[in-house]
Amino acid sequence: MNAPVDPKKLIKGGLHDWEVIVGMEIHAQVSSRAKLFSGASTEFGAEPNDHVSLVDAAMPGMLPVINAECVAQAVRTGLGLKAQINLRSVFDRKNYFYPDLPQGYQISQYKDPIVGEGEVLVDMADGTSITVGIERLHLEQDAGKSLHDQDPTRSFVDLNRSGVALMEIVSRPDLRSSEEAKAYVTKLRTILRYLGTCDGDMEKGSLRADVNVSVRRPGEPLGTRCEIKNVNSIRFIGQAIETEARRQIAILEDGGTIDQETRLFDPTKGETRSMRSKEEAHDYRYFPDPDLLPLEFDQAFVDSLAEGLPELPDAKKARFVTDYGLSPYDAGVLIAERASADYYEAVAKGRDGKAAANWVINELFGRLNKEGLSIEASPVSATQLGAIIDLIGEGVISGKIAKDLFEIVWTEGGDPRALVESRGMKQVTDTGAIEKAVDEIIAANPDKVAQAKEKPTLLGWFVGQTMKATGGKANPAAVNALLKAKLGIE
Amino acid sequence: MSVDEKTVRRIAHLARIAVTDDEVGPLQGELNAILAFVEQLGTVDVSGVEPMTSVTPMAMKKREDVVTEGGRAADVVANAPETEDNYFLVPKVVE
Numbered sequence: 001m002n003a004p005v006d007p008k009k010l011i012k013g014g015l016h017d018w019e020v021i022v023g024m025e026i027h028a029q030v031s032s033r034a035k036l037f038s039g040a041s042t043e044f045g046a047e048p049n050d051h052v053s054l055v056d057a058a059m060p061g062m063l064p065v066i067n068a069e070c071v072a073q074a075v076r077t078g079l080g081l082k083a084q085i086n087l088r089s090v091f092d093r094k095n096y097f098y099p100d101l102p103q104g105y106q107i108s109q110y111k112d113p114i115v116g117e118g119e120v121l122v123d124m125a126d127g128t129s130i131t132v133g134i135e136r137l138h139l140e141q142d143a144g145k146s147l148h149d150q151d152p153t154r155s156f157v158d159l160n161r162s163g164v165a166l167m168e169i170v171s172r173p174d175l176r177s178s179e180e181a182k183a184y185v186t187k188l189r190t191i192l193r194y195l196g197t198c199d200g201d202m203e204k205g206s207l208r209a210d211v212n213v214s215v216r217r218p219g220e221p222l223g224t225r226c227e228i229k230n231v232n233s234i235r236f237i238g239q240a241i242e243t244e245a246r247r248q249i250a251i252l253e254d255g256g257t258i259d260q261e262t263r264l265f266d267p268t269k270g271e272t273r274s275m276r277s278k279e280e281a282h283d284y285r286y287f288p289d290p291d292l293l294p295l296e297f298d299q300a301f302v303d304s305l306a307e308g309l310p311e312l313p314d315a316k317k318a319r320f321v322t323d324y325g326l327s328p329y330d331a332g333v334l335i336a337e338r339a340s341a342d343y344y345e346a347v348a349k350g351r352d353g354k355a356a357a358n359w360v361i362n363e364l365f366g367r368l369n370k371e372g373l374s375i376e377a378s379p380v381s382a383t384q385l386g387a388i389i390d391l392i393g394e395g396v397i398s399g400k401i402a403k404d405l406f407e408i409v410w411t412e413g414g415d416p417r418a419l420v421e422s423r424g425m426k427q428v429t430d431t432g433a434i435e436k437a438v439d440e441i442i443a444a445n446p447d448k449v450a451q452a453k454e455k456p457t458l459l460g461w462f463v464g465q466t467m468k469a470t471g472g473k474a475n476p477a478a479v480n481a482l483l484k485a486k487l488g489i490e
Numbered sequence: 491m492s493v494d495e496k497t498v499r500r501i502a503h504l505a506r507i508a509v510t511d512d513e514v515g516p517l518q519g520e521l522n523a524i525l526a527f528v529e530q531l532g533t534v535d536v537s538g539v540e541p542m543t544s545v546t547p548m549a550m551k552k553r554e555d556v557v558t559e560g561g562r563a564a565d566v567v568a569n570a571p572e573t574e575d576n577y578f579l580v581p582k583v584v585e
Contacts, residue, residue, distance in 0.1 A: 033555050033556065033557050034553070034555050034557050039556065039557060040557065040560040048563060048576045049566045049577070051560045052560060052562075052566045054559075054565075057566045066552050067553050067554075068552040068553065068554065069554075069555030070555070095504070098583070099578070146583065153581070153582050154572070154579045154581065155581070155582050155584075156574065156579060157579075158577055158578075159566070159578075283504060293543060293544050293549065293550035294543050296549060
């Protein structure tokens with residue numbers, strides 16, 4: 001917590017430099033078919049109160065029965081966070097009143113969570129990496145949803161989300177900038193998606209963050225923190241931290257003090273504001289839920305789940321660097337989504353790993369981003385892209401023609417090898433044909449030929465003309481060599 | 491352990507129970523009587539004894555991850571004082 005301070009990360013106030021300290025509580029919706037303690041569906045977007053059992057609606061006499069898969073998902077996540085798995089954990093009641101919480105309490109885990117301490121390795125854009133401590137992960141119920149804009153005097157309550165399983169993942173206050181915080185959430189999301197324990201869909205609320213922010217002068221003890229509730233996009237997490245840190249710095253530099261409180265981030269106004277109404281609700285009066293026995297399982301259960309885990313992002317990245325000779329940066333880009341990594345491996349198998357990475361990252365990802373498509377929806381399959389790369393490797397087409405070919409495959413589909421034949425895209429390696437084109441250009445431009453002896457950079461112009469004359473199909477190496485010889489350029 | 495008048499009001503508020511000024515005094519007496527009764531347990535030496543969570547030595551029952559309920563929104567909201575399109579309607583709560 002008192003690691004050496006990196007001056008670049010400090011925020012300049014009016015009087016001093018300040019260090020921002022961030023810790024996060026991430027609420028990740030567990031991927032499961034049914035809810036944590038009932039048999040109602042977790043599916044998103046149902047009609048109001050359609051995915052609600054009498055347990056979720058807290059009807060009298062209803063008893064919770066835990067969903068075994070939610071337990072397994074929490075353990076898998078704990079293993080993915082290299083965390084302590086607690087073979088015995090306890091569910092508690094967290095008491096508060098709100099219209100979207102029909103029980104009057106949330107079933108959560110307080111003193112004895114299912115997962116204890118772990119860590120997440122986070123790679124930063126500048127190539128450095130940080131280790132973020134995980135304090136705990138516990139299982140809890142989600143609340144329902146209130147709509148406040150339907151009626152001037154009424155709030156509308158839908159309990160479809162009520163009782164859906166959440167994993168609350170609590171980090172240590174190890175983050176020192178909004179960039180680190182964003183990178184942490186991004187990495188955590190990647191890990192969860194690899195594990196298949198949370199879909200990470202922030203637009204649907206599957207991943208939400210409560211962000212604890214405080215500031216201090218470097219070397220001083222921790223300042224008073226404020227908690228910014230329910231930030232639901234990675235960009236907003238960054239903005240909320242910047243905004244809140246500056247608010248606190250302004251108060252402290254004016255000689256004021258920070259009140260520990262819960263705040264909301266308003267992205268449209270670019271400010272955080274106090275949620276005063278919740279202040280008194282902080283007395284949650286936790287106690288063990290008498291409806292639920294302690295959650296117990298044995299090490300064999302944990303081991304069997306560990307065996308079934310997929311290769312995780314860090315391991316995959318390291319393997320891509322070693323096996324395919326990729327830079328850590330490129331490997332990081334490819335492994336960010338499991339589907340992208342799988343696609344890349346299908347392309348790279350038996351081919352040049354770096355060439356495959358360049359094509360996947362620059363051409364394919366570039367084009368997918370432009371069209372707003374996911375890798376799963378790519379019109380060019382890994383097999384097709386692999387064939388294009390093979391054609392370049394075999395000298396059948398040039399790199400430039402390959403981009404045209406990629407475009408054709410993207411828009412029209414088809415077998416790249418057959419397309420090259422049928423559309424006459426084959427590279428001309430026949431020196432005679434290239435020589436003919438070169439001779440014609442030299443004959444037509446005696447002035448440029450004379451200049452080229454003095455100014456070798458004119459070679460580029462000749463190359464361009466030759467490529468144009470051959471419809472871009474001439475082998476660039478052959479063109480270069482021929483031109484150099486004929487123009488007398490070394 | 492005993493509670494004062496302020497604590498009684500606070501507990502009532504946390505439980506969302508309306509307690510009139512007249513009721514606070516008698517409630518304080520009742521709560522303190524309950525606390526005193528329970529406090530007798532404090533005389534038992536339980537050092538080294540694991541807290542008991544159940545009277546029967548059994549493991550918690552678990553359910554399979556299968557959707558077995560739902561699709562009865564009208565039943566769910568049947569007892570609500572006010573509803574619209576199967577939503578519960580409550581007095582406006584705004585942050």
